[in-house]
Amino acid sequence: MTRKALLFVCNLILISSLAIAQSPVERLNRTVFNRIEYFINTNQPDSIYNLASEDFKKQITQQGFNSMMRDLSNYGKITAVQPASFSNNIAGYNFSLGGTKSSLYLGVDSNYNFYYFLLQQGHIATARTEAVPSNVNKQNPLDFYIDSIANAYLANPNTKSLAIGVINKGKINTFYYGQTDAYDKLSIPDGNTLYEIGSISKVFTATLLADLVEKGTISLDDSITKYLPDTLAQNPYLQKITFKHLANHTSGLPRLPENLDKAPKYNAKNPYATYSRKEMFHFLKNIQSENEPGENFEYSNLGYGLLGELIAIITNKSYSENIKEIISDTLKLPNTVEKANPKTQKITKVYNAQRQETPLWDWQAMAASGALKSTVHDLLRFVQYQFKLPETTLENAMAQTRQFTFYLPPNTDIGLAWHMNMVDDVLQYWHNGGTGGSSSFIGLVPDKKSAIIVLSNSAISVDDISAKILSKIANSK
16 A cells, blocks of 8 residues: 655756757756756745646646645755656656655656656666557547556666556556566567456455355454454454454554564565465464554555455365355456466566566465456456446445445545545545565546556556556546
């Protein structure tokens, strides 16, 4: 759920010491960058906002923009600017912001207005000079907007590929970019390419839970100790935790178990691979917390790992078996799996934030918190079921996951896994995911029968670009 990069959306900075740009588009970009640098350093946020394109202004109000710029000014002034990259009309700049290494991706239109601004901590490593291969069919302004957002993300040389699926008012389009294998220039993804979806798995886990509730097997308000071994069931703190508390992150359990790195053959690059039910139950046996279950939100992978193990105990089936039998087979999602079959399924290689190949994560007891792999085609089908008037037990379970269960100030409601925000009277549902080499996002606007899927085989977060696309379709007329 973290927002790793400072995000704004506009054109920025540049100083006179920059080298001469090589193309008219780069020179135009640099001109706007110069203006914004001056306005930032002289604390004139209104003047910066006046440089924004009309499309950009639809995404963020002047009040919201000025608030962000005031936060930015707390870091200090922009100095030591250097051009770092230029690809797909998006320029990247490295600079110091009050002594902190920072970087900016900037997009400018022919009217000297900025339409894209992504400010991040840390410097851009190396400029991406080659064109990113893509398979995109642009037919309307929304398509061109999504393409520009995607290319801005891919301008970062540490990214590898991007697969996007969009449903806008019932109409579907897909966008595929880059390489699923850094050494294979022809490895462009498609709708059946599997990506790690990380914590989006929690939406599927919550659906398994709601399915048990719909069938009358359990109640959301049941104590979890009804289904735990006696050695754990005697713990007074665990007795207070219900299934709902696990599913909406109010159990009081920590984000991760403290003994995660004590599991046999622990590997930080594949952290969940050897953490078993035995280690989990050993940690939980005597656990205590100052937080009363149900009172506070604390995002917990441990809580969802435990929820998956409880579902496995109740059904006498593994997490993987439950996903396949209850969800994947029923909804015809053949590529939504815990473990990909290399003979029949194409899965991406994955890369960390420093663009180094890293292992796909393996899972045991914590599988329900983030183990699934899926594709754009499968996830688009999954979100279409979210739009249906429920008719079956599973469809009723999916609807139940979207019911409010907890309020998280200032403006977020929590369902079962889903996060919900009301933006300009339009309700948006979303969840993100990340592993050591992947980033993902799913977002819904049910009232408009619109949704987005964004999948990357890089650890560099897609949260920011996904939020922009989701806002765009939510505000479309």
